[in-house]
Amino acid sequence: MTEAMNETGWAKINLALHVRARRPDGYHEIETLFAFVDGGDELRAEIADADSLVIDGEFAGALSAGGDNLVSQVLTLLRERYGADRVPRLAVSLTKKLPVAAGIGGGSADAAAMARLVRRYFLPEIGDAALARLVGPLGADIAACIASATCLGVGVGAELSPVPELALAGTPVLLVNPREAVATGPIFAAWDGVDRGPLFTGADLRAQLFAARNDLQRPAIAGCPAITDVLTALGELRPWLARMSGSGATCFALFDAAGECDMAAQRLAASHPQWWQMTGVLR
Known part of the structure; x- marks a missing residue:
């Protein structure tokens, strides 16, 4: 496979966010309605001899392209789980269109986009739930960003359920x-x-x-x-x-x-x- 692979980190919004309690582990019990916009950061990847991450775009300067970036962490995690024979080395480019530390899931959306890209091209048998269980611990919003669809999140926001009565698509x-x-x-x-x-x-x-x-x-x-x-x-x-x-x-x-x-x-x-x-x- 030599062609470029592409995926979008869709912008997340919280239509509502109710904080219910502080947890002993330092997190909070919340109830939130997630929704996603049809635009966001853009990921491109090509098979390479070694992993790399290059960031461009308006908000590139606010991010590190090192191993602490969630995109790199997701790629490493998936390779550790499924092996280098299934998840090859990738040269990744991230165009950062969404502001950082902005409440719209930028880092989580990018992590989820990386997970979906690897799944689409190399691990097609992996469903959303399994993918979220594996990479979700990297960030509370990542599980919702995997599906990038309107849903209800409880717990720390990672326990998800559909809300078909919220017919918001196209709004x-x-x-x-x-x-x-x-x-x-x-x-x-x-x-x-x-x-x-x-x-x-x-x-x-x-x-x-x-x-x-x-x-x-x-x-x-x-x-x-x-x-x-x-x-x-x-x-x-x-x-x-x-x-x-x-x-x-x-x-x-x-x-x-x-x-x-x-x-x-x-x-x-x-x-x-x-x-x-x-x-x-x-x-």
Whole structure:
């Protein structure tokens, strides 16, 4: 096989994220609704004499291309599990289009993309669940990013179940980040410990989402006040839902029509040209 192999690390958003409790192991019990956008980082790979990773793109400077990169770790882990005869050495290029430490699963999405690429070309018999069990321990969001489909995550976010009542595919979405990195660990640590109730899903999608929340939004804003500016600006664009994703600082807005989303993106680019943004639809 000499042709280039390709895979996308789809951007993740948390439509809602309820933090329920701190765990003795330092993690948190959460309930979250994952959704994925039809755009993200791009991976390319070719069989080579030795593994390598080259990173380009707008946000390449924020990442290490060494062995600590999740992409490299996934490749090593899969080779250790299945052997070098099945998982060859690969020269990998990552085009980093998504901001780093942004609450949209960039590192986890890239790790999942690497796992899917290896599975597609070399391990086609491995299902999503088995793949997630193997590489999921590298990051709490990786299991959800393997499938990159709308789902409910509980526990630390890695126990997944489908939510077919959330028929969101094709929903126009605008992602906005004020170009400020927000580290996940300190935001979870700053959660006030108050359990504000469970996350429910049901037939009335909008009512359920309106009633939901992101419990990390308050501590994230305390560390990154620009999140408030982004949410205020998004609210003025009249989406049917706007919320912070993950631990921030990226926020999202959902619209009824692509034209509305595109117009909102144009207005935002004119009023806040310094912010990063991406438009797309939910997968």
